[in-house]
Amino acid sequence: MFDPAPEYPYPDGHRPDEAPAPHALLAPVTGLLGTWSGRGEGEYPTITGDFAYAQEVTFSHDGRPFLRYEARAWLLDENGAPLRPSARESGWWRLQADGRVEALITQPTGIAEIAVGAADGKTVDLSTNDVALTPTAKEVNATRRRYELTDDDTLTFTHDLAAVGQPLQHHLSVVLRRKG
Numbered sequence: 001m002f003d004p005a006p007e008y009p010y011p012d013g014h015r016p017d018e019a020p021a022p023h024a025l026l027a028p029v030t031g032l033l034g035t036w037s038g039r040g041e042g043e044y045p046t047i048t049g050d051f052a053y054a055q056e057v058t059f060s061h062d063g064r065p066f067l068r069y070e071a072r073a074w075l076l077d078e079n080g081a082p083l084r085p086s087a088r089e090s091g092w093w094r095l096q097a098d099g100r101v102e103a104l105i106t107q108p109t110g111i112a113e114i115a116v117g118a119a120d121g122k123t124v125d126l127s128t129n130d131v132a133l134t135p136t137a138k139e140v141n142a143t144r145r146r147y148e149l150t151d152d153d154t155l156t157f158t159h160d161l162a163a164v165g166q167p168l169q170h171h172l173s174v175v176l177r178r179k180g
C-alpha cells in the first residue's frame, strides 16, 4: 500500500567505516566525518576585545561525492558558561579529482559564500571564490578557512576574514575534538 509519509531511505553516514560507503572522491576528507566540538577564541579590529566561544561542527555524507557541513557556535563568559548563540552556518563541500574542493556555505546573517581549495587527507584550505550578500547583511569580501587533523580525534580550525572595510586577517581559531 502507498505510504504517504515514508522515511527518507538514504541516511547520512558519519564514519568512514559505516554504511553508506564514502564515495572514492571523498578520500581526502573522510578523516573529517563525524561531529566535533571545542572551545576557541576570536577577534577582529572592529570588535572591542577578544571573545571566547564554543563550537560544534558536523561533516556527513550520503555516498555521493560531497560532504554535508553544519557548524554552530555560542559565546562563552569568563567562566566558560554559555553567554548567547553566535554564528551558524551550513553547506556542501563538493569533492573533485585530486582533492580539489568546491564549497557552498550559507549563514543566517545573510551571507552566502562559494569557496574553493584543496584537501589532502590531513588539511583542508578553502578561500573565497565568491560572496553573495542579502540587502541587509554586513559587508563580507573574503574568507580563508584552514582545517588540520593533528591526530585522528583532533581538528584545528582557523578562519580569516576580510569584512567591513578590513583586509583579510584572523577572526577565529578553535581546537575541536571528536565527539563520541
Ligand code: HEM
Residues within 6 Å of the ligand: 042, 044, 046, 047, 051, 053, 055, 073, 074, 075, 086, 087, 089, 111, 138, 139, 140, 143, 159, 161, 163, 164, 171, 172
Ligand atoms: C565560530 C564562528 C564565529 C563566531 C563565534 C563569531 C563571533 C563574532 C563576534 C562575537 C562578533 C562581534 C559582534 C557580535 O557580538 O556578534 C563577530 C562579528 C563579525 N563576524 Fe564573526 N563569528 C564567527 C564566524 C563568522 C563568519 C563565518 C563570518 C563571515 C564569513 C563572520 C563575519 C563577521 C562579521 C562581518 C562581523 C561584524 C564585524 C563588524 O561589524 O565590526 N563571523 N563575530
